Amino acid sequence: MxxxxxxxxxxxxxxxxxxxxxxxxxxxxxxxxxxxxxxxxxxxxxxxxxxxxxxxxxxxxxxxxxxxxxxxxxxxxxxxxxxxxxxxxxxxxxxxxxxxxxxxxxxxxxxxxxxxxxxxxxxxxxxxxxxxxxxxxxxxxxxxxxxxxxxxxxxxxxxxxxxxxxxxxxxxxxxxxxxxxxxxxxxxxxxxxxxxxxxxxxxxxxxxxxxxxxxxxxxxxxxxxxxxLSQNMRSRNDEEFAAFLLRVGDGCEPMVHENMKKLPPSLCVTNGNQNSIDSLVHEIFPNLTEHVGDVTYMVERAIITPTNNEVDMLNEKILKRFAGRERIYYSFDSVPKDRQNLYQQEFLNSLSFGGFPPHALRLKVGSPIMLLRNIDTSSGLCNGTRLVCCQLMDHVIEAEILTGHNKGTRVFIPRIPLKTAEDVKLPFEMIRKQFPVKLCYALTINKSQG
The missing domain is CATH 3.40.50.300 (P-loop containing nucleotide triphosphate hydrolases)
Structure with a gap:
């Protein structure tokens, strides 16, 4: 291992x-x-x-x-x-x-x-x-x-x-x-x-x-x-949508404003009496409280957005709507070479980076999560694996793999020490001991690619 x-x-x-x-x-x-x-x-x-x-x-x-x-x-x-x-x-x-x-x-x-x-x-x-x-x-x-x-x-x-x-x-x-x-x-x-x-x-x-x-x-x-390859295997029943994607990708779809294209009405969500975010959440996750433990429901849907800030906002909003008791796991953050205690815990706890779990990890049984590190690739536990929470215990999270060849496998995810990456612009190396997962009702476009 x-x-x-x-x-x-x-x-x-x-x-x-x-x-x-x-x-x-x-x-x-x-x-x-x-x-x-x-x-x-x-x-x-x-x-x-x-x-x-x-x-x-x-x-x-x-x-x-x-x-x-x-x-x-x-x-x-x-x-x-x-x-x-x-x-x-x-x-x-x-x-x-x-x-x-x-x-x-x-x-x-x-x-x-x-x-x-x-x-x-x-x-x-x-x-x-x-x-x-x-x-x-x-x-x-x-x-x-x-x-x-x-x-x-x-x-x-x-x-x-x-x-x-x-x-x-x-x-x-x-x-x-x-x-x-x-x-x-x-x-x-x-x-x-x-x-x-x-x-x-x-x-x-x-x-x-x-x-x-x-x-x-x-x-x-x-x-x-x-x-x-040109034959669209997954859109045979929606050739119009496939053609639209190609026009956008090839730059042939007309522009309605600088750097903006008009989407077909079938791809848009109407606001109604709600704000646009609430309308989007309701459209993608209808009857959310009725689908606790429904693996098929979770694996079939996600909201894709450009930035990590938007992802965190959406995940927090959707988790509040999801039925069940919330459990919060707090990380232990440290700077190994900080012998003079220059960096206080409150400051370290406030730091957030892409590909890093939050200090306060909020989860519920049935909520979807994404693995942020390679743990055991032979068992399907690699960076990017989507899972659903089955049990939230003190020292491990029991989860079920949602995708790939190990779909349906129950696994245990431990807390591990995570170091900040070399490309993170900090004057020190921080270690965060936390479960290497994040909620994934919403994902960044880059993380969802595949």
Missing amino acids: LKQLSNSITDFDLPEISMQLDGNVELARVIPEEISAPVPPEDVHCVEHINDDQRNSFNVIMEAIDGDTGQIFFIDGPGRTGKTFLYRAILATIKLRGNYGLAVASSGIAATLLHRGKTAHKTFGIPVSLHASSTWKFSKQDIEAQLVKHAAVIIWDEATMTHRHSYEAVDRSIRDLMGVDIPFGGKVVVFGGDFRQILPVVPKGTKAQTIDACLVRSTLWRHVQILR
Whole structure:
């Protein structure tokens, strides 16, 4: 478990193990374990039911894998064209042939949709503070690096969201790992995404800086073969809506004002006698008090909004409407190197960051939550996993996974110490001991991508 999280027992002030395990012995265990992991029946179904559009891309990619030609592909398709369906078909086929592929994604939600999927930052050890010459944090002998080395293919979903320096760091590291100075060391890599959707986040960046951060501006892009998907699998009964999304994404929908487009009436919520926020909540979560413990109801709906401040406001408002007794979990915040007590508890408690649980975590049984850290990726507990609270105990939260291949599994989530990230603009490092979750009636657009 510690190895999965890139930790060791010495990180927790425990005595070292005197007997050193042979790295080859551990590798001999991990690789067969990866290969022998059962293929989910629904992924086998994907292999048997891909459409003609997907079949063309499938054949091209499998030919590259079988020929070991080391190509790079980009699956370009608007939302709902079955990119995830295609990835699952490729991964299942490789598994059925006695090999394995690495499934990663730029967002946690997208990662949970793929069998044994993980976030790209977790899989490749991508540093939080990136620069033009970054590399991953693994050595060649590490199990994580060896898993990359022996994989038949790397599939990276929602690739349009990630800064190009991440891809260049992974490329640089795999070239060194494989000892081959060609893109990604000769590995077959399949990127996927839609440039009409979320682009990399450049804090306080200009439009030009955001565009420059995209994968298409990387020197790797000239080596990429683009495969396009166009058949909308999820909107066959709503072709008008699918066409509207494409017009917006392609910039063809008429503007009614600077940077504003008019939405079709069918996508708008009327205010009536309520304010706009209350109307929206009522529209998305109708009869909320009647659905305590209704997992299907919770997994089918969420409010998507741009900023964390709006997310927190909406989650607080909706939780108050939800039936049941509220329980508040308070964090313990500290600054390890603050020997002079310069930072008071009240000040530390008031701090809030994206991807960080609040000091006062308010929950009710039946409320949906999102995991904010990788805990046990093999069991589906990775950053971005959505769950619903089943029991709120003193030291653990019992919850049920709502999405992905581990859907329906009951798990226990403990309090853990969470460090502020390197990119948080603070003059000190803070540790918050809290349950690594947040309410997710509402999500940011970036967090929901997938």
